[in-house]
Amino acid sequence: MxxxxxxxxxxxxxxxxxxxxxxxxxxxxxxxxxxxxxxxxxxxxxxxxxxxxxxxxxxxxxxxxxxxxxxxxxxxxxxxxxxxxxxxxxxxxxxxxxxxxxxxxxxxxxxxxxxxxMEDSFYVLNDDAYEIELFKDHYVNSGLLSTIKSNNRAVNVLGSIYARENSYANCLILNEKKSVVEALNGNIFLVKGKVIKTPPISDGAINGIIRKQLLNILKKTEDYTLEEASISPFELQKADELFLTNVAQGIQPISKYRKKEFKNDVAKVLLSKLNVHARLG
Structure with missing residues (x-):
C-alpha cells in the first residue's frame, strides 16, 4: 500500500x-x-x-x-x-x-x-568484511544542493555500479577540491587516536540525521575530540578506524581500504550510545 x-x-x-x-x-x-x-x-x-x-x-x-x-x-x-x-x-x-x-x-x-x-528494531553492528574504495569518475560539488536528499543522485548510482563491478561494499565520494565528502549511502567518520573527524556540511556532505545524532553524542563525551574538517584521501590509510552512518544501518564499520585494515572498537561504543539515544529520543 x-x-x-x-x-x-x-x-x-x-x-x-x-x-x-x-x-x-x-x-x-x-x-x-x-x-x-x-x-x-x-x-x-x-x-x-x-x-x-x-x-x-x-x-x-x-x-x-x-x-x-x-x-x-x-x-x-x-x-x-x-x-x-x-x-x-x-x-x-x-x-x-x-x-x-x-x-x-x-x-x-x-x-x-x-x-x-526491516529486520531489526534497533541498530546492530555488522562486523562482516566491508571493503571500500574511492570513486573518482565523478565528483559532487560543495554547496547547499549537495547537502539535501534530492532525486539528483547520478553520482551515487554510478558509484554503486562501480562498487558492484569491482566487488567493493561501498565507495567514498570526492568533491571538486578532491576532499573526501561521504560514502555512496551515508556520512563518513575517521578515527585517529582520540580524535574523531567528519567532513563539514560546507564540503558538500549530506546533512545526515545519524551524523547529527553522533555529533551531539560526541560533544557530550570527554573520551574523544570531535573535528568537523575536510578529509584528504591521504588520511584514510593513516586512520585507526573508519565508519559510515545512515538512518537505515546506524553505524557501519569499514574493515579495509586498499592495503589498510581497520578495527571497529569505537564504532561498537558509539553504536551502543546511539541505540540508547534512539530509545530516549
Missing amino acids: INQDGKIIRDENAKLSVLNRGFAYGDSVFETIRVISGKIMFWEDHYFRLMASMRIMRMEIPSNFSPEFLEEEIKAIIEANGLENSPARIRFAVYRQHGGYYTPATREVGYVVTAEP
Missing part, C-alpha cells in the same frame, strides 16, 4: 504522470525514515531537514505540512501495511507538480509515502 497525496492506494494503482517533475527533472526531495513499533525515530530532525530541503528547492510548502500532519501521514501508511508492531523503513518523497520545462509552471507540491519492513 502507498500513501499518495493523502490517499491510501494499492501499489498497482499508484500512478505518476510521465511529466512528473521528479522524473523529468529530478525536481523532488525525500527523507528515508526509520519507524519502530509505530514510533518515528528522530522525527523532529527529519521534519526540519525536509522543510529546509523544500525551501532550498524553492518549493511551496503547503499550509497543512505541520509536523503533526506529516506524522499522521506516515502512521497511516504504516498501519495500511500492517507494520504497527514492526520495524519499518519509510520513504517520504515530495515533488513539484508537473508543468513547465526547466522553469516550473507552479511551485505547488505533491507527495508519496512508501513503507517496507
Whole structure:
C-alpha cells in the first residue's frame, strides 16, 4: 500500500504522470525514515531537514505540512501495511507538480509515502568484511544542493555500479577540491587516536540525521575530540578506524581500504550510545 497525496492506494494503482517533475527533472526531495513499533525515530530532525530541503528547492510548502500532519501521514501508511508492531523503513518523497520545462509552471507540491519492513528494531553492528574504495569518475560539488536528499543522485548510482563491478561494499565520494565528502549511502567518520573527524556540511556532505545524532553524542563525551574538517584521501590509510552512518544501518564499520585494515572498537561504543539515544529520543 502507498500513501499518495493523502490517499491510501494499492501499489498497482499508484500512478505518476510521465511529466512528473521528479522524473523529468529530478525536481523532488525525500527523507528515508526509520519507524519502530509505530514510533518515528528522530522525527523532529527529519521534519526540519525536509522543510529546509523544500525551501532550498524553492518549493511551496503547503499550509497543512505541520509536523503533526506529516506524522499522521506516515502512521497511516504504516498501519495500511500492517507494520504497527514492526520495524519499518519509510520513504517520504515530495515533488513539484508537473508543468513547465526547466522553469516550473507552479511551485505547488505533491507527495508519496512508501513503507517496507526491516529486520531489526534497533541498530546492530555488522562486523562482516566491508571493503571500500574511492570513486573518482565523478565528483559532487560543495554547496547547499549537495547537502539535501534530492532525486539528483547520478553520482551515487554510478558509484554503486562501480562498487558492484569491482566487488567493493561501498565507495567514498570526492568533491571538486578532491576532499573526501561521504560514502555512496551515508556520512563518513575517521578515527585517529582520540580524535574523531567528519567532513563539514560546507564540503558538500549530506546533512545526515545519524551524523547529527553522533555529533551531539560526541560533544557530550570527554573520551574523544570531535573535528568537523575536510578529509584528504591521504588520511584514510593513516586512520585507526573508519565508519559510515545512515538512518537505515546506524553505524557501519569499514574493515579495509586498499592495503589498510581497520578495527571497529569505537564504532561498537558509539553504536551502543546511539541505540540508547534512539530509545530516549
